[in-house]
Amino acid sequence: MNHLLTIEWVPERKGKIVPGFIRAVDQTRLPAELVFLEIRTVADLRSAIKTLQIRGAPAIGVAAAFGLVLAAQESKSTGVAGMLADVMRAAVNLASSRPTAVNLFWALERMKKKAAGANNLPAEEFKRKLALEAVAIFEEDRKICRLIGEHGLELLKGKKSVLTHCNAGGLATSQYGTALAPIYLAHEKKRPLHVFVDETRPLLQGARLTAWELTQAGIDATLICDNMAALVMKEGRVDLVIVGADRVAANGDSANKIGTYGLAVLAKAHKVPFVVCAPTSTFDLKTSSGEKIPIEQRGREEITTMAGKQIAPEKIKVYCPAFDVTPASYISAIVCENGVCRPPYEKSLRRACGAKI
Amino acid sequence: MNHLLTIEWVPERKGKIVPGFIRAVDQTRLPAELVFLEIRTVADLRSAIKTLQIRGAPAIGVAAAFGLVLAAQESKSTGVAGMLADVMRAAVNLASSRPTAVNLFWALERMKKKAAGANNLPAEEFKRKLALEAVAIFEEDRKICRLIGEHGLELLKGKKSVLTHCNAGGLATSQYGTALAPIYLAHEKKRPLHVFVDETRPLLQGARLTAWELTQAGIDATLICDNMAALVMKEGRVDLVIVGADRVAANGDSANKIGTYGLAVLAKAHKVPFVVCAPTSTFDLKTSSGEKIPIEQRGREEITTMAGKQIAPEKIKVYCPAFDVTPASYISAIVCENGVCRPPYEKSLRRACGAKI
Numbered sequence: 001m002n003h004l005l006t007i008e009w010v011p012e013r014k015g016k017i018v019p020g021f022i023r024a025v026d027q028t029r030l031p032a033e034l035v036f037l038e039i040r041t042v043a044d045l046r047s048a049i050k051t052l053q054i055r056g057a058p059a060i061g062v063a064a065a066f067g068l069v070l071a072a073q074e075s076k077s078t079g080v081a082g083m084l085a086d087v088m089r090a091a092v093n094l095a096s097s098r099p100t101a102v103n104l105f106w107a108l109e110r111m112k113k114k115a116a117g118a119n120n121l122p123a124e125e126f127k128r129k130l131a132l133e134a135v136a137i138f139e140e141d142r143k144i145c146r147l148i149g150e151h152g153l154e155l156l157k158g159k160k161s162v163l164t165h166c167n168a169g170g171l172a173t174s175q176y177g178t179a180l181a182p183i184y185l186a187h188e189k190k191r192p193l194h195v196f197v198d199e200t201r202p203l204l205q206g207a208r209l210t211a212w213e214l215t216q217a218g219i220d221a222t223l224i225c226d227n228m229a230a231l232v233m234k235e236g237r238v239d240l241v242i243v244g245a246d247r248v249a250a251n252g253d254s255a256n257k258i259g260t261y262g263l264a265v266l267a268k269a270h271k272v273p274f275v276v277c278a279p280t281s282t283f284d285l286k287t288s289s290g291e292k293i294p295i296e297q298r299g300r301e302e303i304t305t306m307a308g309k310q311i312a313p314e315k316i317k318v319y320c321p322a323f324d325v326t327p328a329s330y331i332s333a334i335v336c337e338n339g340v341c342r343p344p345y346e347k348s349l350r351r352a353c354g355a356k357i
Numbered sequence: 358m359n360h361l362l363t364i365e366w367v368p369e370r371k372g373k374i375v376p377g378f379i380r381a382v383d384q385t386r387l388p389a390e391l392v393f394l395e396i397r398t399v400a401d402l403r404s405a406i407k408t409l410q411i412r413g414a415p416a417i418g419v420a421a422a423f424g425l426v427l428a429a430q431e432s433k434s435t436g437v438a439g440m441l442a443d444v445m446r447a448a449v450n451l452a453s454s455r456p457t458a459v460n461l462f463w464a465l466e467r468m469k470k471k472a473a474g475a476n477n478l479p480a481e482e483f484k485r486k487l488a489l490e491a492v493a494i495f496e497e498d499r500k501i502c503r504l505i506g507e508h509g510l511e512l513l514k515g516k517k518s519v520l521t522h523c524n525a526g527g528l529a530t531s532q533y534g535t536a537l538a539p540i541y542l543a544h545e546k547k548r549p550l551h552v553f554v555d556e557t558r559p560l561l562q563g564a565r566l567t568a569w570e571l572t573q574a575g576i577d578a579t580l581i582c583d584n585m586a587a588l589v590m591k592e593g594r595v596d597l598v599i600v601g602a603d604r605v606a607a608n609g610d611s612a613n614k615i616g617t618y619g620l621a622v623l624a625k626a627h628k629v630p631f632v633v634c635a636p637t638s639t640f641d642l643k644t645s646s647g648e649k650i651p652i653e654q655r656g657r658e659e660i661t662t663m664a665g666k667q668i669a670p671e672k673i674k675v676y677c678p679a680f681d682v683t684p685a686s687y688i689s690a691i692v693c694e695n696g697v698c699r700p701p702y703e704k705s706l707r708r709a710c711g712a713k714i
Contacts, residue, residue: 227616259584
């Protein structure tokens, strides 16, 4: 288990929650260096999210919640009305940093509600309430990941080797991760389990982050290129595919890192179960199906350059979607903090969202 | 059309075919630089093949043929008997440079037969005969690629967009390429055709070589990461997948660059035809099925480093097969210089090999 905190709120002085700042692992520097960012402004946070220094759907949600505390702190208004207006503006600003992960919007909505309800308090108390709510989101995320791990563990019974894509581990969340949570728990319980790690082009979150996390934790893992997943499945070396999600529509269609959909098609062709792990904050019941999930397009240099070196001709056209959508029909189960959802997902996801945490 | 000669035999003096040397594009330096190697020894050739400075099944075959001329040239024997022994030793040496592409063995066998049949000639004449045979293999390869292009062109009728993997273009052969030959011919005939180019991890032959070739030729091409192929198929943007092969077994099972098998599974799931283009020298009728094709494993650093930079933790285990085998059941057609082979391949491949070129 990775005890490193990917993201946290650090008060400037002991015993007082505000003022404070965000401390976060700079995920673009791994695995070469473990560097921590200290973020004190909304502008810096927005930039850290856009450049993927902070990434992973749950971690982005937590970061955005902390971001609204920063907005209140850096507000030039002394009165709460002006401070609230600044918080609302920051929420709009942060919401546009990345379009696909719904946890971002979920966390901002929850914080905005808290801010609006606290607008009759003194300024210091207003900031304190916001910080407490953001820290609550952070703490819940840790508990939720642990619960996802426990529910997901059932699905790992009898499985010797799983395959994962991108990074849905501790680095993507406050601690345990989503797709990696059951793997960490299996390891804690000393159940032998091998993990194939897709390197996950173009930004190599699998090679840089998942491989690093699992190696640190002493878990038996093998790195492969994304295009080798089909072969290891054909060789009978994958008992289950387990991935995270950036947004799950009401019918179970799940957006996740580009390449996930292809993996799901390959898993079905090889009769390998395909499992999505995500907190209910990733479930977007207002979006009826995957076709309505907006897919972020990233810049061409993510594909044409590597470590600052040109790896493709400059004139070539590039298509660079950051995510794809896996139709529910390819998904064997969706694991959340409230249990294991099975098809038909219209019913089971709704039930999971209604349940108490 | 790419008029660049990837590999050729260059006589030291005009009017005399031997002594000479191999001139070849260093494919590891593209697309940044177009650098030509001048290879004068078997040891240097073996190293160039092993490090993929020279790559692509047909180009490796041609290179090996030229290599046996180098062996005769650098022989310390003045008599033909000793020279022949050196040629045979070089053939063993070159045969072990890469295990999967069968063109290598095919070209060496053909050259060995020629050498054995010429062992009663004077030394100079022996070397000249070998060089003529190697140049004949080279010239045939150019004609064969053009014929593959013509036969393959039929399959492109009505197709607006194709997807290819790795590099089976002019850089992989003496000139036109195999999988890219029909694309070049369509372009010559001014038929509009768009090409999706898989970047092809780990060594990025698609991004570095295919994207470069197609851009040079003015063909409309879009570079994608391998894990985006499923999405572009789902979006209905791929009418046909077209790839080369390193070895085709008697039953049609085809070994090609790692990732090809996964593409074939995805193509079938999306009802997209999947076509293999390869000369009959790639057909290995002595190997009954794909399970018997040896698959080369490459070094871990091909996945864990990029442009000299570590992109994965040093301790992580790695699996790095260079090729995979696509079962014949996924292949819609195999195009060779003698026509379009259709299932059942046991019959059609045999017929294609029996036909005159």
